[in-house]
Amino acid sequence: MPSSKPKARLAGLPWLRYAPDLHVELEQCRDEGKDVSGLAERIAAIQSMPEDDPRREIEAARLLDETIALPVRADFPYMEPSDLETIRHERPDGPRRRPVSLSGDDLFDRVYGAWLGRCAGCLLGKPVEGWMRERLLGFNRAIGNYPIRSYMSSRHSEDIRRRFEIRDEPYWDGGPVPWINNVECAPADDDTNYTLISLLLLERFGPTFTPDDVAVTWLGRLPLLQLCTAERIAYRNFTGLIAPPASASHRNVYREWIGAQIRGDFFGYVSPGEMERAAGMAWRDACISHVKNGIYGEMWVAAMLAAAYTTGDMREIIRLGLGEIPVRSRLAAAINEALLWPEQGLTWEQALDRIHRRWDEANPHHWGHTIPNAVIVSVALLYGEGDLGKSLGIAISGAFDTDCNGATVGSIVGLVRGASALPEQWTEPLRDHLRSGVRGFERVPISELAGRTVRLIERPSGSTQA
DSSP states (O other), X not given: OOOOOOSSOGGXXXXXXXXXXXXXXXXXXXHTTXXXXXXXXXXXXXXXXXXXXXXXXXXXXXXXXXXXXXXXXXXXXXOOOOSHHHHHHHSOSXXXXXXXXXXXHHHHHHHHHHHHHHHHHHHHHGGGTTOOHHHHHHHHHHTTOOSOOSOOOSOOOHHHHHHTTOOOSOOTTSSOOOOGGGOSSBOOOHHHHHHHHHHHHHHHHOTTOOHHHHHHHHHHHOOGGGOOHHHHHHHHHHHTTOOTTHHHHTTOTTTTBTTTGGXXXXXXXXXXXXXXXXXXXXXXXXXXTOOHHHHHHHHHHHHHHHHTTTOOOHHHHHHHHHTTSOTTSHHHHHHHHHXXXXXXXXXXXXXXXXXXXXXXXXXXXXXXXXXHHHHHHHHHHHHHTTOHHHHHHHHHHTOSSHHHHHHHHHHHHHHHHOGGGSOHHHHGGGTTEEEOSSTTOSEEEHHHHHHHHHHHHHSGGGGOOO
């Protein structure tokens, strides 16, 4: 019998070779305010070399070693450090902590709500991750689900399935695409893998964990192919004994992408009212794979979740999150601009239109970057009015990284509302279970994860400043 060829060759796996995404480095350097004169021509020459020519990767690596060392122009208007001390020096004045008083039952309800909301938002956005906005909204309009107000199914007429290229399998992990009719609990995803990893990290090392502790936990608990973009490059760097923080910048063109922003939630869960503490832990996590705005995205999310224990005002939560990142950063500027849109009379749809005019979803560097996705999260929180379904619907309608943005929005709204106040239409399909790619957590009750989170909060060491 003829042998069947594997679906993907090792050499074809994304985010492990340098040459294919050198054009991302060109855009990243421009974003950072570096002089990119002559860089486009060098990249074109390297990418024109045959893929099987070993010199292609050698030249790509040499170029990346040069571009990371390029200085920032003197006229660059932003101040964007990556070290924690300077980040804290550049942040605005504001409360770093607020008192929180919650009983055991109330605390569990809030934490459980955060876990459920994160899983629900991830599940809503996961089947349409990578869809362009026109296709995503066209599909939901065609099935009578716009504004988006429920999970999406693949059970539709052949006409609908053909028009919108609906498929059920195979998915990246070999299983069915996680439409609501194909799942029996929250599916495995990197958005929830990292939340689990952070739980394990604090259970093992406590709140004073180091960046090296994060790297070692990844290596022991996550297979390489469970990671994407910046995280996959960082993992590769760990195995080459390139330790944090160098692991974040060494030949890593994705260093400001969204990967760190999706990892910050748990540090907020375990820091009720302690915005600075949450952001500090988020920095120690983010700095192993990201720099500048990539780091700020995680610090912002962690601080927002810490603040969400103290207020249900989404505008205030966003501002308290911004209090932990540099005021003169591109991320802070973009979010502060979005905070004005409701006051200017924009509807949520007009706000999303404005995002799409500024960033091109068809450009991978824009699609995966921290900043446009953070602005979508902000719009969903501002216009969602604390309603889980409305907030998630807006987040997914923004397209870009749908499952990441849905997970972050669901996490914040879920923590504010608490599990007991979340509609069953969003929580019941989860069946209180989460699958993951984390070794030892292949399928685990979500309520158990919430209970373990609460125990970390209640430990004496859980109040340690970090």
